[in-house]
Amino acid sequence: MISFEDFEKIDFRLAKIISAERVEGSDKLLKIEADLGEEVRQIIAGIGKFYNPEELVGKNVVIIANLEPRSLMGLESQGMILAAKDESGLSVLITEKEIKTGTKIT
Numbered sequence: 001m002i003s004f005e006d007f008e009k010i011d012f013r014l015a016k017i018i019s020a021e022r023v024e025g026s027d028k029l030l031k032i033e034a035d036l037g038e039e040v041r042q043i044i045a046g047i048g049k050f051y052n053p054e055e056l057v058g059k060n061v062v063i064i065a066n067l068e069p070r071s072l073m074g075l076e077s078q079g080m081i082l083a084a085k086d087e088s089g090l091s092v093l094i095t096e097k098e099i100k101t102g103t104k105i106t
Contacts, residue, residue, distance in 0.1 A: 015102070050089055064080045081093075
């Protein structure tokens with residue numbers, strides 16, 4: 001369990017995927033450029049077994065924007081895309097309506 005105060009520290013944002021490509025040498029990592037409205041971030045996501053890069057472009061996804069950057073296969077990841085996974089597969093969290101890029105998720 002975490003406290004509500006700890007939960008409030010997580011910066012959930014809406015981001016639009018503007019490009020996506022496979023990371024060379026990996027069957028699961030995708031290099032994604034995500035527009036947060038005021039900036040574009042590179043996110044390395046382990047969703048390549050479930051998504052082709054081209055089907056993600058243009059999607060509005062929910063990310064955690066305030067994670068410390070992390071290096072994956074020599075590439076810096078500047079956030080995390082949220083997804084749900086069960087025995088049937090994986091689904092990134094997207095919005096059903098067009099919402100302004102960078103909007104804080106509350």
